[in-house]
Amino acid sequence: MAGRAGKASSEDDYEIVEPRASSMLEALRAVGYSVQTALADLIDNSITAGARNVWLTFHWNGADSYITLRDDGRGMSEAELADAMRPGNRSPLDEREPNDLGRFGLGLKTASFSQARRLTVASIKAGHERTVRRWDLDYVGRTGQWRLLKAEARSSASRISALGDQTHGTLVLWEQMDRIVGKAHKDDVQAQNRFLALARSVGRHLGMVFHRYLEAEDGKSPLRIYLNGTKTDSLVHPWDPFCSTHVATDSFPEDVLELQGNRVLVTGYVLPHKDRMKEDEHEAAGGPGGWNAQQGFYVYRERRLLVAGGWLNLGYANEEHYKLARLRVDIPNSTDADWDIDVKKSRARPPAVLEERLRELADTVRKRAREVFVHRGARGHSPGTVAIEDAWYSVTTRGRLGYRIRRDHPLVKFVMDRQGADSKPLNALLRLLEETVPVQRIWLDAAEKPEAHAAAFESDPPAKVVEVLEELFKALRAAGETADSARQRILTMSPFDQYTKFVNALGTRRH
Known part of the structure; x- marks a missing residue:
């Protein structure tokens, strides 16, 4: 046994095994973002940086089309930008500020790589010069190294020039968008129409995900997102899933659930019956997915929507006579692990300890929603009057x-x-x-x-x-x-x- 006394422990005997750069970056493209969820992830960064305005522009030019997202947030210094471009620059276990919408330190990169092979970010921080960093997946593939380029491509200079008029802010540029436009020719009218239709779909999605920021909730000044323009008519409009200002909407008292010292807030809503709404109101209230798909729970993390409808695997199915039932759930970012938040921030699963209470609240809202649906939103009657029951x-x-x-x-x-x-x-x-x-x-x-x-x-x-x-x-x-x-x-x-x-x-x- 004495002969083994000088042997190193297993933790001292190792070798560094770095992931192959090209393979890793290509793998990150398969996380599963849609264009809508990817751009929402970028806007999370803008909000965390204190931006009050975001300009999102879809530029059509066939296979050379590109998308820019510019904000007026705090911006980043050269060192901060280099770190922000590092995949996994922050651990999901790190404690975050309450208004921080990030989680894994992957959002900017994975969201961008999911749609584009070239990601360029330019940023200006007050008192600093403009700084640029660029990931080019084809270049990484040729070199086989984690080479983060320090300048934009020659053809990209004009595309990031809009940031030059600002004293602070950040611009994200997507180019070589093989998964959005492929090899389409610039004169392909159908491809151009699909591109513009995608922009409109993105606008609707952003209006849903960030509606509480766009609505100036809690006395805070509203966020403004401009889509393909810089004037008022280009603004993305908020979509309130709860029709909370409609006179015929039923709202339940806020319920406070305790989760390991954190507060989870749940509020139930029963939307008005079709007979109590104008035609345009009813169409708008159906939301991006339509009435049946939009029923259920809406989970918000720091006012940002993660889950838009559905019953959180609590044993309910989407059914016609419950389509007026919607519940708002507010969770702090300190409970991310408890809710199993995914990289795309488009999934949440309730902790087992809260499931029973969430079912009770859902049952109450669903019961009322069914009554409103069956009785077509009938108003109450005068006290003392004996109601006539249905035939x-x-x-x-x-x-x-x-x-x-x-x-x-x-x-x-x-x-x-x-x-x-x-x-x-x-x-x-x-x-x-x-x-x-x-x-x-x-x-x-x-x-x-x-x-x-x-x-x-x-x-x-x-x-x-x-x-x-x-x-x-x-x-x-x-x-x-x-x-x-x-x-x-x-x-x-x-x-x-x-x-x-x-x-x-x-x-x-x-x-």
Whole structure:
């Protein structure tokens, strides 16, 4: 044993194995960014640098097209820029300032490499000269070394010149965008149209992800993102997933969840029914993914949206009758590991300790959303007024769901009473209707064409609505209601709550 006394420990016996530069950088291209998520990652850096304005421009020139993103943030010195261009320049375990939207120290590089083979960054910090650094994947491939170039390519000089008028700020330039434009010719109109359509799609995505920055939340001055221009008409508009300023939106009290000494804030919203919104409002509220896709949780990290809809694998599915349910979850960046935030900052998974409470909150919001969906956003009724229940109701018999017509509904009862002794034909008709409800047809239509169903009486002239109202009014009066109470009760029933003028006129006409 004595002969081994001088042997080095296993931790002292090593060799340096650096990753092959070209292989590593090419591998970073496969992280899985879309153009939308990649550009959002760049804007995270602008916000962290204190920028108040961001100018994003898509320049079309066929295969030589390029994208620039310029901000008026603090900018970087030469040493700071060189470090920022280093892949993995910060550990995800590092403690960050509350307004720092970074995480892995990879965002600028991986986001850019995912779309472009040449990344150039120019920056000016107050009191410093402009500095430039450039990654060129083809050059790295030829040299086989981690060579970060200290100047822009000769052909790129004019493309970063816009930064020259600023005293501080940063400009990111994407060139050789093989995954966006490929080898397209500059005269290829279809390719150009796709490029411009992509720009519009990016604008919608940024308006969603950064809407709380664009809205001047909490008294802070708003961030301005300009897309393909420098004037007001080029501004990216915020998209509020919760329609929080709409008079018909239901919001729940904020719930505070504790997570290892950190606060996670959850607020539920039930959006207005289509019948309570203008057509353009309803279309806008559907969001980039459409109504069904946008239901569920919205997870924000320092006011920046990470997850836009979905139910966080908590056991729910996206369903038509829950599409009005949305919940806002605010997490601090100190809980990144707990929420399993990914490199692209487009995924979050709730910690197991919070799952039960999140389900409880989701159940509450979903229940209310279903009520609003079923009752088409009907308004409440006057205190003391007995509401008229829907003519249809569901029943479960031996575990099977079915639908029945209320025999005690005022109008149904009124018609049945007038049948006299022979009520068998009417009862047979009601049973036939109950047993032949085309449930599967309705379900398929709702799934395939969720917005195609007409609202009640949507295509009928006012006279047809009045005919039904008058018969219902007669039924209530025959049951002993006063004219005023009959009118009040009718206003509790959907869809007649939308026809206040006609209801208030009931019983006032002289024949």
